[in-house]
Amino acid sequence: MADLVSHPDETRVVSQRFGKGAADINRHLELDGYKAVQKALQMQPDDIINEVKTSNLRGRGGAGFSTGMKWAFVPKQSDKPKYILVNGDESEPGTCKDRLILEHDPHSVIEGVVIAGLAVGAKVGYVYIRGEYRYLVDIMRKAIADAYAKGFLGKNIFGSGKDFDVHWHTGAGAYEVGEESALMESLEGKRGIPRIRPPFPAIVGLWGGPTVINNVETLASVPHIILMGGQKFADYGPPKNGGTRLFCLSGHINKPGVYELPLGYPLKKMIYEVGGGIPNGRKLKAVVPGGSSTFVLTAEEADQMNMDFDSFSKRGEFLGSGGVVVLDDQTCMVKFALRVMKFYQHESCGWCIPCREGTDWLKKTLTRFHAGGGLKKDIDNIKYLAQNMLGRTFCPLGDAAAIPTMSIVDKWRSEFEAHLEGRPCPFEPEGSRTISELPVIA
Amino acid sequence: MVISEKLDRFFDEKMKEYPTQRSFLVPMLLYTQDELGYLTNEAIAHIAKKVDLTELEVRNVISYYSMLRTKPLGKYHVQVCTNISCMLRGGEEVFEHCKQRLGIGHKQATPDGLFSLEEVECIGACSWAPAVQVNYDFHENLTPEKMDAVLDQYSRKAKQ
Ligand SMILES: Cc1cc2nc3c(=O)[nH]c(=O)nc-3n(C[C@H](O)[C@H](O)[C@H](O)COP(=O)(O)O)c2cc1C
Ligand code: SF4
Ligand code: FES
Numbered sequence: 001m002a003d004l005v006s007h008p009d010e011t012r013v014v015s016q017r018f019g020k021g022a023a024d025i026n027r028h029l030e031l032d033g034y035k036a037v038q039k040a041l042q043m044q045p046d047d048i049i050n051e052v053k054t055s056n057l058r059g060r061g062g063a064g065f066s067t068g069m070k071w072a073f074v075p076k077q078s079d080k081p082k083y084i085l086v087n088g089d090e091s092e093p094g095t096c097k098d099r100l101i102l103e104h105d106p107h108s109v110i111e112g113v114v115i116a117g118l119a120v121g122a123k124v125g126y127v128y129i130r131g132e133y134r135y136l137v138d139i140m141r142k143a144i145a146d147a148y149a150k151g152f153l154g155k156n157i158f159g160s161g162k163d164f165d166v167h168w169h170t171g172a173g174a175y176e177v178g179e180e181s182a183l184m185e186s187l188e189g190k191r192g193i194p195r196i197r198p199p200f201p202a203i204v205g206l207w208g209g210p211t212v213i214n215n216v217e218t219l220a221s222v223p224h225i226i227l228m229g230g231q232k233f234a235d236y237g238p239p240k241n242g243g244t245r246l247f248c249l250s251g252h253i254n255k256p257g258v259y260e261l262p263l264g265y266p267l268k269k270m271i272y273e274v275g276g277g278i279p280n281g282r283k284l285k286a287v288v289p290g291g292s293s294t295f296v297l298t299a300e301e302a303d304q305m306n307m308d309f310d311s312f313s314k315r316g317e318f319l320g321s322g323g324v325v326v327l328d329d330q331t332c333m334v335k336f337a338l339r340v341m342k343f344y345q346h347e348s349c350g351w352c353i354p355c356r357e358g359t360d361w362l363k364k365t366l367t368r369f370h371a372g373g374g375l376k377k378d379i380d381n382i383k384y385l386a387q388n389m390l391g392r393t394f395c396p397l398g399d400a401a402a403i404p405t406m407s408i409v410d411k412w413r414s415e416f417e418a419h420l421e422g423r424p425c426p427f428e429p430e431g432s433r434t435i436s437e438l439p440v441i442a
Numbered sequence: 443m444v445i446s447e448k449l450d451r452f453f454d455e456k457m458k459e460y461p462t463q464r465s466f467l468v469p470m471l472l473y474t475q476d477e478l479g480y481l482t483n484e485a486i487a488h489i490a491k492k493v494d495l496t497e498l499e500v501r502n503v504i505s506y507y508s509m510l511r512t513k514p515l516g517k518y519h520v521q522v523c524t525n526i527s528c529m530l531r532g533g534e535e536v537f538e539h540c541k542q543r544l545g546i547g548h549k550q551a552t553p554d555g556l557f558s559l560e561e562v563e564c565i566g567a568c569s570w571a572p573a574v575q576v577n578y579d580f581h582e583n584l585t586p587e588k589m590d591a592v593l594d595q596y597s598r599k600a601k602q
Binding site for chain 2: 002003081090091092093094095096098099130131132133134135165167169170171172173174175186187188189190191192207248249250251252256257258288292323325327331336339340343346347349
């Protein structure tokens with residue numbers, strides 16, 4: 001389906017089987033498939049967790065939490081069954097990598113689930129895939145069925161005396177369901193309204209049982225870590241930022257695509273060498289480093305950034321989901337801010353007021369502003385509203401809406417000023433199409 | 443039978459994979475919609491009974507998920523992404539073009555019931571933008587001209 005790309009700087013770990021027909025279980029086996037899980041079956045649970053800790057693997061879903069630590073939080077003893085839940089809701093604008101893993105190497109995800117289960121003492125895993133990805137649901141269904149047929153899942157897996165079940169599940173359109181507690185609600189057959197925390201899912205998760213929730217890419221990394229050893233994986237990236245990552249290059253870039261690069265890779269090189277630079281002889285204006293929920297970088301900042309979690313967190317910012325969106329100098333940042341806000345307004349689950357009302361106000365203000373009806377005081381109001389959502393919402397979606405907005409107002413204030421007093425958008429003087437109304441969440 | 447026996451049996455099998463009866467509800471609604479075109483009153487009543495919930499509780503779930511609908515749309519539902527990566531590469535032009543060509547707007551269907559149109563959020567095709575899904579099929583790296591070819595292909599398919 002989606003075209004694959006390549007670049008000499010790539011380090012193929014998670015993507016090593018892409019394009020090799022590994023969705024087929026026999027082909028997967030030829031490519032060292034299901035060796036890691038057999039190795040893990042010989043290991044003590046704590047040794048598996050320690051190997052993952054050593055690898056410095058951090059969550060690829062966006063937050064970058066240490067995977068080994070997350071697993072270690074799960075209590076050893078539990079009256080209720082424990083679960084592994086794979087987050088394949090992939091809906092963060094700019095992000096299209098889990099799709100490739102599910103398409104090209106679904107068995108690596110299944111293997112990751114079983115290894116996670118062995119580590120924490122779970123016997124059941126669920127793979128949740130967003131509703132729009134039906135062809136991937138079909139691929140996963142077949143992969144699971146084939147794994148059962150070979151005795152890799154079910155009773156007495158690999159003759160080990162241990163049982164493990166993996167089931168597939170699908171959503172039906174909702175970004176918010178990617179949030180881990182909303183994901184559990186959805187899997188339980190409910191609306192995706194987040195849960196109050198604590199208790200965290202590792203203690204009280206699916207149906208009240210301790211639950212590990214990991215992103216598709218996180219779990220697909222695990223078999224490779226077990227096979228190559230945690231230290232080798234860690235060494236691909238800078239300290240505390242182990243391994244490689246699938247970066248999805250999109251927007252104004254000559255060679256868009258998903259590239260697997262070591263963490264800490266310089267963003268400048270990623271844009272100009274791996275991505276082939278900006279089309280049409282234009283210049284870089286801005287970069288969204290990891291999906292629409294992250295702080296937007298100016299061209300000057302982008303020149304300096306290395307793409308690992310800590311390079312961002314030391315600036316108080318986020319590396320995010322791997323979705324690198326490149327914006328050239330002809331992009332209107334007011335319009336961009338508006339499109340981002342329309343998304344969050346559409347996806348807000350409406351549970352808490354700052355997010356439900358804040359995203360709506362901001363969308364309306366930005367719509368008016370972009371159409372030329374902006375007042376000078378609106379600029380500060382937009383920032384003030386966003387700032388007041390930050391940290392005051394029930395789940396991080398409110399923050400995700402506030403963060404790009406604040407950074408765009410701060411860094412491109414002059415573009416807001418250029419829209420004042422009924423002036424036409426400087427980038428679309430012919431009169432842009434006001435972005436058509438998306439419905440308020442049904 | 444409101445839904446095919448095959449689908450009903452498939453639901454019964456899947457429901458066994460969960461500790462509670464309602465867990466498989468969301469996929470069940472989506473697969474039912476795929477079979478019937480939309481979630482009819484009869485289908486909702488049938489599913490509510492299956493999962494031991496009231497119809498109101500099931501409708502409450504339906505209203506949360508953007509892919510679920512209780513009214514029919516076109517046979518080919520054209521979903522155009524205009525989110526950031528697609529917007530930067532002409533997704534809005536593709537959407538505008540579909541509106542002109544089909545003579546319908548967001549969430550509307552053509553009078554013959556063949557096509558319907560929707561502006562959607564990111565569909566996970568950002569690196570192959572702009573992208574469209576027609577039902578579940580992805581069409582990527584589009585331009586208005588390529589979009590015409592895609593729509594022609596579905597028009598032809600309908601006549602076969
Ligand atoms: C609004 C929202 C949407 C999210 N969407 C996703 C998603 O689509 N996929 C994902 O893996 N994580 C998503 N996350 C992050 C999850 O809550 C969670 O942190 C993640 O699945 C944990 O896995 P990891 O530690 O392997 O990254 C989202 C978070 C928020 C707040
Ligand atoms: S922050 Fe937004 S999405 Fe999250 S619970 Fe509140 S209203 Fe719902
Ligand atoms: S932004 Fe259009 S597919 Fe992601």
